[in-house]
Amino acid sequence: xxxxxxxxxxxxxxxxxxxxxxxxxxxxxxxxxxxxxxxxxxxxxxxxxxxxxxxxxxxxxxxxxxxxxxxxxxxxxxxxxxxxxxxxxxxxxxxxxxxxxxxxxxxxxxxxxxxxxxxxxxxxxxxxxxxxxxxxxxxxxxxxxxxxxxxxxxxxxxxxxxxxxxxxxxxxxxxxxxxxxxxxxxxxxxxxxxxxxxxxxxxxxxxxxxxxxxxxxxxxxxxxxxxxxxxxxxxxxxxxxxxxxxxxxxxxxxxxxxxxxxxxxxxxxxxxxxxxxxxxxxxxxxxxxxxxxxxxxxxxxxxxxxxxxxxxxxxxxxxxxxxxxxxxxxxxxxxxxxxxxxxxxxxxxxxxxxxxxxxxxxxxxxxxxxxxxxxxxxxxxxxxxxxxxxxxxxxxxxxxxxxxxxxxxxxxxxxxxxxxxxxxxxxxxxxxxxxxxx
Amino acid sequence: xxxxxxxxxxxxxxxxxxxxxxxxxxxxxxxxxxxxxxxxxxxxxxxxxxxxxxxxxxxxxxxxxxxxxxxxxxxxxxxxxxxxxxxxxxxxxxxxxxxxxxxxxxxxxxxxxxxxxxxxxxxxxxxxxxxxxxxxxxxxxxxxxxxxxxxxxxxxxxxxxxxxxxxxxxxxxxxxxxxxxxxxxxxxxxxxxxxxxxxxxxxxxxxxxxxxxxxxxxxxxxxxxxxxxxxxxxxxxxxxxxxxxxxxxxxxxxxxxxxxxxxxxxxxxxxxxxxxxxxxxxxxxxxxxxxxxxxxxxxxxxxxxxxxxxxxxxxxxxxxxxxxxxxxxxxxxxxxxxxxxxxxxxxxxxxxxxxxxxxxxxxxxxxxxxxxxxxxxxxxxxxxxxxxxxxxxxxxxxxxxxxxxxxxxxxxxxxxxxxxxxxxxxxxxxxxxxxxxx
Numbered sequence: 001x002x003x004x005x006x007x008x009x010x011x012x013x014x015x016x017x018x019x020x021x022x023x024x025x026x027x028x029x030x031x032x033x034x035x036x037x038x039x040x041x042x043x044x045x046x047x048x049x050x051x052x053x054x055x056x057x058x059x060x061x062x063x064x065x066x067x068x069x070x071x072x073x074x075x076x077x078x079x080x081x082x083x084x085x086x087x088x089x090x091x092x093x094x095x096x097x098x099x100x101x102x103x104x105x106x107x108x109x110x111x112x113x114x115x116x117x118x119x120x121x122x123x124x125x126x127x128x129x130x131x132x133x134x135x136x137x138x139x140x141x142x143x144x145x146x147x148x149x150x151x152x153x154x155x156x157x158x159x160x161x162x163x164x165x166x167x168x169x170x171x172x173x174x175x176x177x178x179x180x181x182x183x184x185x186x187x188x189x190x191x192x193x194x195x196x197x198x199x200x201x202x203x204x205x206x207x208x209x210x211x212x213x214x215x216x217x218x219x220x221x222x223x224x225x226x227x228x229x230x231x232x233x234x235x236x237x238x239x240x241x242x243x244x245x246x247x248x249x250x251x252x253x254x255x256x257x258x259x260x261x262x263x264x265x266x267x268x269x270x271x272x273x274x275x276x277x278x279x280x281x282x283x284x285x286x287x288x289x290x291x292x293x294x295x296x297x298x299x300x301x302x303x304x305x306x307x308x309x310x311x312x313x314x315x316x317x318x319x320x321x322x323x324x325x326x327x328x329x330x331x332x333x334x335x336x337x338x339x340x341x342x343x344x345x346x347x348x349x350x351x352x353x354x355x356x357x358x359x360x361x362x363x364x365x366x367x368x369x370x371x372x373x374x375x376x377x378x379x380x381x382x383x384x385x386x387x388x389x390x391x392x393x394x395x396x397x398x399x400x401x402x403x404x405x406x407x408x409x410x411x412x413x414x415x416x417x418x419x420x421x422x423x424x425x426x427x428x429x430x431x432x433x434x435x436x437x438x
Numbered sequence: 439x440x441x442x443x444x445x446x447x448x449x450x451x452x453x454x455x456x457x458x459x460x461x462x463x464x465x466x467x468x469x470x471x472x473x474x475x476x477x478x479x480x481x482x483x484x485x486x487x488x489x490x491x492x493x494x495x496x497x498x499x500x501x502x503x504x505x506x507x508x509x510x511x512x513x514x515x516x517x518x519x520x521x522x523x524x525x526x527x528x529x530x531x532x533x534x535x536x537x538x539x540x541x542x543x544x545x546x547x548x549x550x551x552x553x554x555x556x557x558x559x560x561x562x563x564x565x566x567x568x569x570x571x572x573x574x575x576x577x578x579x580x581x582x583x584x585x586x587x588x589x590x591x592x593x594x595x596x597x598x599x600x601x602x603x604x605x606x607x608x609x610x611x612x613x614x615x616x617x618x619x620x621x622x623x624x625x626x627x628x629x630x631x632x633x634x635x636x637x638x639x640x641x642x643x644x645x646x647x648x649x650x651x652x653x654x655x656x657x658x659x660x661x662x663x664x665x666x667x668x669x670x671x672x673x674x675x676x677x678x679x680x681x682x683x684x685x686x687x688x689x690x691x692x693x694x695x696x697x698x699x700x701x702x703x704x705x706x707x708x709x710x711x712x713x714x715x716x717x718x719x720x721x722x723x724x725x726x727x728x729x730x731x732x733x734x735x736x737x738x739x740x741x742x743x744x745x746x747x748x749x750x751x752x753x754x755x756x757x758x759x760x761x762x763x764x765x766x767x768x769x770x771x772x773x774x775x776x777x778x779x780x781x782x783x784x785x786x787x788x789x790x791x792x793x794x795x796x797x798x799x800x801x802x803x804x805x806x807x808x809x810x811x812x813x814x815x816x817x818x819x820x821x822x823x824x825x826x827x828x829x830x831x832x833x834x835x836x837x838x839x840x841x842x843x844x845x846x847x848x849x850x851x852x853x854x855x856x857x858x859x860x861x862x863x864x865x866x867x868x869x870x871x872x873x874x875x876x
Binding site for chain 1: 447448451468469470472473474485487488489490492494522523524525526527528542543544578582583584590591596597598599600601602603604605606607609611627628629630631633634638640641642643644645646647648649650651652653654656657664670743745749750753754757758772773774775776790792804811812813814815816817819820822825827829830842844845846847848849850851852853854855856857
C-alpha cells in the first residue's frame with residue numbers, strides 16, 4: 001500500500017501561487033459585457049473627466065470678483081446675458097455679466113464660479129446676487145475628477161458595477177480582460193451514475209460532484225466542460241482524461257483519489273504530462289486525499305469523491321487556482337464574519353480542520369453552531385451557512401471562543417440600520433434543530 | 439415649483455414589500471443551469487438517500503452479534519464468502535459469514551454492521567476479527583440522509599452549489615425556478631451621450647448609469663434590456679418609455695427625477711398606468727430625488743441622474759424590488775462587516791445618510807475611512823469598499839464608533855487562518871491616500 005505524502009495546508013496554498021501561472025489568453029469586451037471579468041492590463045483614462053468646467057449646482061455662472069462683498073442687505077448687480085443649456089457649449093461672459101447654468105452645465109469662458117439659484121434673484125434682466133462666491137466655488141474643473149492618461153484601474157481587478165462606471169465616464173468603452181478559464185470536470189467511480197438517471201440500480205449513487213463543482217466554477221465565471229463519469233478502468237480513464245485535458249485550462253477530477261486498488265487517478269495524472277504530481281494528500285480534514293498536479297503549464301486537481309469534502313477542497317484550493325489563472329487581485333479585505341463558537345471542538349495538532357457551521361443570533365451576538373453528521377451524509381451541506389477552521393497549530397477550539405466564519409452565500413446591496421434582521425435566519429431555516437451529533 | 443413629498447427610508451423599504459408582487463412566470467431548468475436561480479416551489483426528495491444501506495468504511499460486512507467479545511487477543515472467526523463491488527448488488531450473507539465491502543458499497547442482506555479493514559485480517563478464507571462492532575456501526579441506513587418525500591429546499595431559495603448537490607443526490611434533476619426578471623434601463627438628459635461615443639462635443643457627458651445599473655442588474659441574474667438615452671422631450675420620452683415598458687418586468691429610468699422644468703420623469707411615470715407614482719423623494723442622502731411607481735402590476739423606478747447617487751439607490755432600493763420579483767428569501771444573516779469610524783460624521787436628524795468608506799486594518803482593527811469628494815465626482819465610486827449608514831434618528835456618528843459596512847465586493851471561498859491578509863488591501867489600492875476633503 002502506497003502512503004500519502006501529506007503536505008501542510010499553508011505549504012499547499014503557497015505552492016499554488018508559486019506553481020501555476022496566469023493564462024495569457026485575453027479578449028476585448030465592451031462595458032456591457034465586462035461585469036465580473038478580470039482586467040488583463042492596466043487601464044488609463046482616455047480623456048479628462050469632466051471634459052469641461054462644470055457647474056455642480058443650478059445657478060448663475062459669474063466672475064467671482066463681481067460678487068465680492070455681496071450680501072442679503074447689499075446685493076451685487078449683474079446683467080443676465082443668457083441661459084446655458086445642458087449638453088451645449090457654455091459660450092462666454094464679459095465682466096459684470098452672468099448666465100443661468102443648470103447642474104452639470106458647461107461653464108462659459110470668463111466665468112470662474114457659480115452663484116446658487118437660492119442666493120440670486122432675477123429682476124428683469126438684472127441679477128441681484130445676495131451672497132459672494134469664491135473663485136472655483138460650485139465648479140468642477142476639467143480633469144478634476146479623472147485626468148486623461150491617469151491609471152484608473154489595475155490589471156487583475158475584477159470589474160464591479162462602480163468600476164465600469166468610472167471606465168464609462170473616462171471614455172473607455174472596451175477593455176482587455178482575461179479569457180474565461182475553461183475548466184473540465186471528470187467524475188470517477190464504478191458506483192457513480194449521472195444525476196439525471198431515471199432509476200438507480202442497487203448499489204448505484206448519483207454523481208453529486210459534477211453538479212456542485214460545476215456550479216462553484218460557474219460562480220467564478222469559468223466556462224465548464226462536463227466530462228461525465230468514467231468507470232474505474234485505467235485505459236478508459238486515461239483516454240477520457242486526455243481527451244478532456246486537451247480542451248481545458250484546468251482539469252478537475254473527482255473521486256478515485258484515495259489510496260486503493262481502484263484508484264487510478266495518480267497514474268492518470270502522472271500520464272498527462274510533466275512535471276506530474278506535486279501534492280498527494282493535504283493535512284486537512286475533510287479533504288486529505290487531494291491531489292495537485294501540473295501537466296505542461298496546466299493545473300490538474302484530484303478532489304476527494306465525497307461531496308462534502310470535495311466542496312471544502314474546492315473552496316480552499318481550487319478557487320485559488322482559478323484566481324491564479326485570472327491573475328486576479330485578492331479580495332481587498334477579510335470577508336469572514338466573526339461569531340462565537342457554541343461548543344468545544346477538539347482537533348489534532350498539525351492538521352487543519354474545517355467544520356461546517358450554522359450562524360445564529362443569540363442575545364444580539366452571532367454564534368457559530370457546528371453542523372455535524374455521520375461521515376457520508378450529504379444533506380448537511382445545505383444546512384450550514386459557512387465553514388470555520390481549526391488551525392493546524394491548535395488542539396481544538398473552546399466553547400465561546402471567537403471564530404472567523406467563511407460564509408457560503410454572499411449578497412451585495414445595502415442593509416439599512418432601520419431593519420430588524422433577527423427574523424431572517426429562522427425564516428429560511430424553519431424551526432428544526434440540526435442535532436449536534438458527531 | 440413643485441416640492442418633493444419626501445418619505446422616510448424605512449417607510450419606503452416596507453412599501454416595497456407591500457406593493458410589489460412576485461412574478462408568477464416560472465421555468466424548468468436542469469441542475470447544470472440552476473446555479474443562482476431562485477426556486478419557484480418547494481422541492482421534495484424523489485427517493486431515499488442513500489438508496490440502500492451503505493458502508494462508510496472499507497471493511498467487512500458482518501452480523502454484529504457474530505463479533506461480540508472479539509478482541510486483539512481473542513479474535514472472532516468468520517468465513518469470507520465474497521467481495522462486494524462498488525455499484526453492484528450487495529447480495530446476502532449467512533450467520534458467521536462476512537463479505538469484503540468498500541466505502542460506499544451496498545450492504546448485503548443479513549449483515550447489519552461493518553468491521554473496519556484495520557480491525558480484521560484475512561487468513562485464507564478465514565477472517566480474524568479483532569474488534570467487536572455494534573449493530574449499525576459504520577453503516578448509513580437507506581433514507582438516513584434524506585427521506586423520499588421530505589422537503590429539501592423551500593420556494594424562494596437561491597440555489598447555491600451545495601443546494602444543487604443535495605438535489606442531485608435526492609434524484610431531483612430538474613427544478614422549477616422563477617423566470618429571470620427582464621429589466622429595462624432608460625437614461626435621460628440632453629447632455630448624456632452613449633458611453634461608446636468617439637468624441638464628446640462641448641457640454642456632453644457619457645452615460646454612466648446605463649453601464650453601472652446594467653451591471654448591477656446582471657449581478658442579480660436579471661436580463662437587462664438597454665433602452666438607450668432619451669433627450670429631455672416629453673413626447674419622445676413617453677413613446678420610448680412605453681415601448682420599453684411593454685417588454686419588461688421592471689422599468690428603471692435614470693436622470694430627470696429632480697424637480698425642474700426639464701424633468702418629465704414624473705409625467706412619464708404617471709402616464710404609464712395606474713396607480714402611478716407612490717413615492718416621490720426619499721429622505722436619504724445621496725438619492726433624495728428617487729421616484730417609485732407602479733403601472734399595472736409592474737414596478738417603475740426613477741433613479742437620480744448622478745452616478746454615485748444612482749448606485750446607492752440601486753443597492754438600497756432597486757435590489758429589494760428585484761428580489762421581490764423573485765420572491766427571494768432574504769439573506770439569512772447580516773452580511774455587513776464591523777469597523778470603527780475614522781472621523782466624526784455629522785448628519786441631519788430625519789434623513790438617512792449613506793457615506794462611502796474605504797476599509798483599512800490598523801493595529802489589528804478594521805477601520806472605515808470615509809471617502810469624500812466634491813459633489814459630482816465619479817472617480818470616488820471605485821475607490822471605496824462599501825457604504826455605511828447614518829440612521830435617520832441620529833445627528834451623526836462619532837470618531838471611533840463601531841459601524842456596519844455594506845461591502846460592494848463579495849467573494850466566496852475559504853480564507854485560511856494561516857494566511858496573512860494584512861497586505862491585501864494595500865496591494866490593491868496602492869499607497870495613495872484619498873484626501874478626506876468634504
